[in-house]
Amino acid sequence: MNFGLLLVVGFFGGALLAFAFIGRQRSEKNIRDIPAFYRLQGMIELAVEDGSRLHVALGRSDITSPQSAAALVGLSMLGRIAAVASESDNPPVASAGDGLLAILAQDTLRATYTRLGLFGAYENTLGRVSGLTPFAYAAGTIHMMKDDGVSASLLAGTFGIEGGLLAAAAERRQVFSLAGSDSLPGQATLYATASELLVGEELYAGGAYLDAGPMHVASLHAQDLARWLVAAALLGGSILGLLGGFFR
Amino acid sequence: MNGNLRAPVSTAVALVGGWLTLFSILFGLEGLRATLLGWVMLVAAAGLLLGVLNLGTVHFTKLRGGSRNALYSFVLLVALFLTFVITAWLGPEAAAPQWLFRYIQLPVETSLMAVLAVTLTLAGARLLARRTDLFGVVFWVTALLALLGSGPLGDGLRPWLAQTLAGAGGRGILIGVSLGTIATGLRALLAADRPYGG
Numbered sequence: 001m002n003f004g005l006l007l008v009v010g011f012f013g014g015a016l017l018a019f020a021f022i023g024r025q026r027s028e029k030n031i032r033d034i035p036a037f038y039r040l041q042g043m044i045e046l047a048v049e050d051g052s053r054l055h056v057a058l059g060r061s062d063i064t065s066p067q068s069a070a071a072l073v074g075l076s077m078l079g080r081i082a083a084v085a086s087e088s089d090n091p092p093v094a095s096a097g098d099g100l101l102a103i104l105a106q107d108t109l110r111a112t113y114t115r116l117g118l119f120g121a122y123e124n125t126l127g128r129v130s131g132l133t134p135f136a137y138a139a140g141t142i143h144m145m146k147d148d149g150v151s152a153s154l155l156a157g158t159f160g161i162e163g164g165l166l167a168a169a170a171e172r173r174q175v176f177s178l179a180g181s182d183s184l185p186g187q188a189t190l191y192a193t194a195s196e197l198l199v200g201e202e203l204y205a206g207g208a209y210l211d212a213g214p215m216h217v218a219s220l221h222a223q224d225l226a227r228w229l230v231a232a233a234l235l236g237g238s239i240l241g242l243l244g245g246f247f248r
Numbered sequence: 249m250n251g252n253l254r255a256p257v258s259t260a261v262a263l264v265g266g267w268l269t270l271f272s273i274l275f276g277l278e279g280l281r282a283t284l285l286g287w288v289m290l291v292a293a294a295g296l297l298l299g300v301l302n303l304g305t306v307h308f309t310k311l312r313g314g315s316r317n318a319l320y321s322f323v324l325l326v327a328l329f330l331t332f333v334i335t336a337w338l339g340p341e342a343a344a345p346q347w348l349f350r351y352i353q354l355p356v357e358t359s360l361m362a363v364l365a366v367t368l369t370l371a372g373a374r375l376l377a378r379r380t381d382l383f384g385v386v387f388w389v390t391a392l393l394a395l396l397g398s399g400p401l402g403d404g405l406r407p408w409l410a411q412t413l414a415g416a417g418g419r420g421i422l423i424g425v426s427l428g429t430i431a432t433g434l435r436a437l438l439a440a441d442r443p444y445g446g
Contacts, residue, residue, distance in 0.1 A: 069429035072432050073432055076441055204425075215441075220431075223431045
């Protein structure tokens with residue numbers, strides 16, 4: 001039996017449910033400020049007002065791999081953005097670099113519009129595959145941003161260095177871009193090119209900031225708690241290692 | 249299938265699949281894990297095919313609509329059709345598909361890599377104007393030192409930068425990404441995240 005994994009899953013699951021229970025008794029979310037999300041919310045409101053289109057790039061995560069977590073967060077954010085921007089003349093579009101991811105994007109949009117009673121506004125082409133290799137995806141998505149008159153772009157998923165092409169193309173067209181990736185080279189490239197960057201675990205906090213549900217807030221608190229514990233363990237281990245070196 | 253009926257079925261399939269996979273890893277049930285992975289690979293392959301179809305449909309719609317970039321869509325559809333037919337007919341190992349990959353796909357992607365190099369140089373030059381905070385300066389100086397370290401002067405500098413400073417920072421970011429991945433996975437297992445229309 002894999003006790004290490006059981007411990008991690010048990011701790012995380014317990015913390016998640018505990019924070020979800022605590023969250024039900026509180027009205028405020030009590031989460032730390034990430035200014036990038038406030039800018040995104042502003043851009044969503046602006047897009048609804050001026051009737052322009054929002055774009056969610058889901059990257060090229062293989063949905064059967066651990067990288068799918070980044071894409072799942074992107075899908076949660078897509079659902080929320082679609083709900084908030086449902087009154088806009090131009091509904092949000094999603095691009096994916098993987099077939100299954102595009103189907104999930106279509107399903108997310110379809111479910112959101114059905115729930116809001118706006119099924120007539122849904123079209124299958126709102127969730128698209130724009131390319132199946134990293135650079136083909138970037139090239140296809142750049143054209144998509146241009147053709148669809150996109151005013152703000154959210155990049156949430158797995159992006160390698162090709163993400164730099166997307167963010168730079170957005171900047172050239174004066175389109176706001178908020179980017180988060182689970183890849184280190186991707187994050188470094190996007191830091192230099194995107195309007196705003198979500199570093200490390202900030203991407204996974206997206207659902208909590210866009211009001212995707214109380215479980216998103218609870219999981220963010222569980223993440224924060226785990227991060228402090230990992231930091232304490234690393235620091236403690238280093239100090240013990242140092243002391244061990246002194247007393248050897 | 250009706251949307252109202254489909255949602256609980258997809259949720260149930262996703263939950264059973266997720267929990268069974270977790271149990272197979274926890275309790276070392278290799279047979280079950282291999283079977284589940286086999287099914288997933290089959291679905292993923294079908295997904296790839298659907299992705300190609302989706303790509304074709306989007307560009308066919310653009311072509312019929314007579315959009316400004318309809319010519320690009322036409323070229324894409326012709327290339328897609330020819331590549332698909334040739335590869336399906338001769339097999340991916342044959343000379344013709346290999347030629348298509350080596351002399352068309354690879355140079356096109358390499359040229360995009362070259363565009364990226366220019367884009368990043370420009371972005372690097374503009375970075376200090378856009379990000380005026382401490383982290384912007386640190387990022388810019390580190391990138392400059394790493395570039396200098398690639399030359400003959402940087403025998404000791406580059407490994408120290410890449411393995412000590414950047415390595416430590418990278419691990420910190422990856423720990424955050426791992427925690428986020430676990431939290432997202434658990435949300436999916438608890439059906440709090442349902443990107444399948446549930």
